Amino acid sequence: MKDFMNEALKFAQLAYKKNEVPIGAVIVKNDKIIAKGYNKREKKQNALLHAEIIAINKACKKLKSWRLDDCILFVTLEPCPMCAGAICNSRIKTVIFACKEQTSNDGLCELILNSNRLNHKVNLIQDKKYEEQSSELLKKFFKEKR
C-alpha cells in the first residue's frame, strides 16, 4: 500500500498555510486516491467543511454514488462526530487516522463508527507513523492562534 497518510498530511500542511485548523484527508479505492480534502471552515465560513466532508462529497460525485463501499479514508486527526456520522452514512469501510484529539476524551467517534443503526460498522485504525507530525502541526497552529 502506498503512503496515503503522507498525502493526507500534505493536505493538513496546506490547510495550515491557509490559516485553517490543519487537518487533511484522502479517500482511497483500489489502491488509488479518488478524493482529497483539507479543512476550509474559516475561508468558506461554513461549519460543514471539514477535510473528511469535503473528501466524501468529492468521492460521491466521482463515483456517482452515495455508497463509498470498499473505500478507505485516511485522515490526520480522529474524526469528529459529524465526520464519523458521514463516514457511516457513506458506508466507508475503514478509517485510518494519525493522531487523537487532545481535548476530547468522549469516545464518540468509536461509538458512532460501531453503532448498529445502519447495519454497517467501520474499522477504525490508528497509524502511529504520522502521529507526532500530525499532532505537532495542530499544536503549533493553536499555539500561534493564542
Added chain:
Amino acid sequence: MKDFMNEALKFAQLAYKKNEVPIGAVIVKNDKIIAKGYNKREKKQNALLHAEIIAINKACKKLKSWRLDDCILFVTLEPCPMCAGAICNSRIKTVIFACKEQTSNDGLCELILNSNRLNHKVNLIQDKKYEEQSSELLKKFFKEKR
C-alpha cells in the same frame, strides 16, 4: 412562535413526492426561516445530503458565518449522528424534532448534542404535535419501498 414544524413537514412531503426518505428541516433565526432543506440523497447520489445538512449549508451561506448562534433547527425526524455533529459544529442552540427513529435506540443523538467537546451543548426538544404525521409519512415510504 409560528408553526415552523409544519413548514419542515411540508418539506418532508416534498421529499416523499420525489422518492426520497421523507425528512424535512428548517432553520429559524429571530422568528424567521433563514434556510430549508429536504433529503436529496438518492437524486444527488450523495451520502451527505440529509435535510439538516442542506439547511445548515444554506444558513451558513446566508449569514456568511460558520456560527449559527441563536438559530433553532426544526426537523421532522430526530437527527442522525452526522447531522447531530453538524448541529454542534455550527453552534445551533436548539433542535426541535417531531418523531424518533424507529430502528435505532442507541441514544447517539443525545450523547452528541450533550458532549463537552466543543463547550457547546444543544437543547433537544420533541414537539409531539407533528409526531404522528412525520412518523406515518416515513412508515408509508418504507412500506412502499419493500
